[in-house]
Amino acid sequence: MTAIPRKARPLGSSLGSGIVFAALVALWWAASHAGWISRVFLPTPEATLDSLRAGLAAGGELASFTLATTLRMLEGWLLASLLGVALGALIGISPTARAYLQPTLEFVRPLPASALMPLAIALLGLSPAMVLSVVAFGAMWPVLLATVHGFAAVDARLLEVARCLQLTRGEFVRTIGLPNALPDILAGMRLSLTVSLIVSVVGEMIASQPGLGQAILLAARAFHASELFAGIVLLGVIGFASNTLLGYAERALLKWQST
């Protein structure tokens, strides 16, 4: 359930960088054509492109698979974020709750989300619900822990200001607690999204749910390297797009930080 948060950076800032990447692709082309690495493992770039085109075209399944994986990821992530923020806020504002619950939270933190799959399978079988529940549970922790931290780490001065103004608990959460925790919450949500994608893919592999995870597993088993690579490319695109968009949202919401 731990992963590195990404900082979205502007692309193509230097032509040289693009040329280096093109050179790597050229290396790929050479390696596959010259047979340095067997074409069973390393398809040619054109073959990959063909598989991508065919798969994304009207008759192909890659488009629907990509959509399925993306939706699964988003669904789980949104659910996880809502639960994580709600529970995190409740635990975060109460020092007593934190004292009793924090150690347990710290124990669950390093637990791999996918480790809960056998348990989920035992309870829910090999179903979409199983995958969604593990995704949501796994993706909840980064947000929950970040929210708890965000609420617990309110500047002592702001706590006193709240007392001086006699803010009620609810007003405090709304005007001070939540905004103060927002940077932490957003960072947690970014981690969450990464976890969400990973667990969705693993879930699709294990539970044979339609999606990119299952697609690349089947492609590997059938030795269809180009289809495998096409799937990997698409998963990279999902990862890239979701992180970039979240990065924009984060910057927009935290405008006051850069001023």
Add this chain to the structure above:
Amino acid sequence: MRLTRWLRPWWFPIALLALFEAYLRVVVQQSDALAPPSAALRAFIGLIGDGSLLRATAFTLGSAALGLLIGTALGVAFGVWFGLSGRAARLSLVSVEMLRPVPAVALIPLAMLVFGFGLRMEIAVVAFATFWPMLLLTQGAVTQVDARLLEVSRVLGLSAWQRSVKIVLPACVARLFVALRLSVAIALVVAVTVEIAANPNGMGYAMMIAQQSLDPAQMLAWLGWIGVVGYAVNALALGLQRVVARRMGAAS
């Protein structure tokens, strides 16, 4: 009282386990899906006895460690290079941005294809997963060496080698161990995930098999053990990070 404070972290999990135990014994009584914690404990002891605990744990930790080693070695090497050479950093930008977003799990089928099942496949995926954080954090650590320290090195007339060894490297070490701690966590998570998804070895696989054989006690025993191992490994890594930070003069 000191004893109650020492016990405080345990109240919640104990209560939860007790509730779970009571629920399964009294309400459910017989289930293929779940087992009471007491049964899981018994199963756990059985796993120690027949040696499967040691075997599986050794496999998972071993593959995680080896994958981490490769990922760290390559990541730190590239990270130092990109950190010291602005040109290299700029030229590598697009390639890094294109390759990094690929989730490590997407490479499981590829690793399976190339290496078949076993140790090498898992090491490969773990190495890929840990390479990126080590690369980026090392690069960050190197570029963020205090400009003032670099000015001092110029004023003192240090050679490039002296500068790297006496200033840059020591300045980075603390942050490198923070990166390492993070990567240790990732390595373990990815290793277990690979075992659950595909690789028929290790703790993750043992847990899957237990579930498929409708042995919930053993499944839960593995789940608990994976949690304990993860916690212990993370705690050790954190301890190491703190020791290094103190030695390198961090204020604590």
Add this chain to the structure above:
Amino acid sequence: MSLLSFDRVAIHLGGREILSPTSFEVGRGEFVCIVGPSGCGKTTLLRAASGLVTASAGEVRRHGVRVTQPSREVAFVFQDYGRALLPWRTVRGNVALALEAAGAPKAQQAARIDSVLAKVGLAAHADKFPAQLSGGMQQRVQIARCLAQQPELLMMDEPFGALDALTRQNLQDEVARLVRDEGLTVLFVTHDLEEAIYLGDRVIMLQANPAPGRPSLARMLPVGIAHPRDQLTTKEHPEFLTLRRDLYRYIEHGHHAAH
């Protein structure tokens, strides 16, 4: 009846005596300055007056009623203004917090905020974030928020300590003017003796190193200089000079006595 009265107030924290039994009264409309060396307990005295800290012995009474917790009637200006403002709200938003806490009707809020900002001279900066403002301006935002509370008592804890000399002088005059215009009662803590004499109707000096059995209150001197005061002429006024010498001598004496 006096507005605020200290009746043998003593404060112990962490096994140490922070303030020895202190008694004095503050009348409506008075500007009382509290001075003393570091560690004499003047900040703690102020916090006890506002209810942020409870007295270990004795009572603080406001309108004859014991003070046990903060109230919106008593506004508090903190020294570390950066930490007392909400970084994610604009100047206007920060002032609004006081009105929101008091439950002021939305329709009235804008007008009241504008009037208070005009009083502190920040009307042109209403939509800026605290991070975009200088130290003096940030402190004025805090003062504006306190004014928006429409308090009867204003507590100021070394409000200008973190500012440069020129800004400090400007703000001293501004606060003096505001206090007169609004008819506020002020308790003002400072380490700067001249500031205390310049602003106050009365100067209370506390002893260094509070110890049980030795009252913290060392001296209480009225300042017989007419208002409005002026940075240049007041500081050459004979009464000002007498008081100044008096207080400095006392500190020196206390210093020698302690060593």
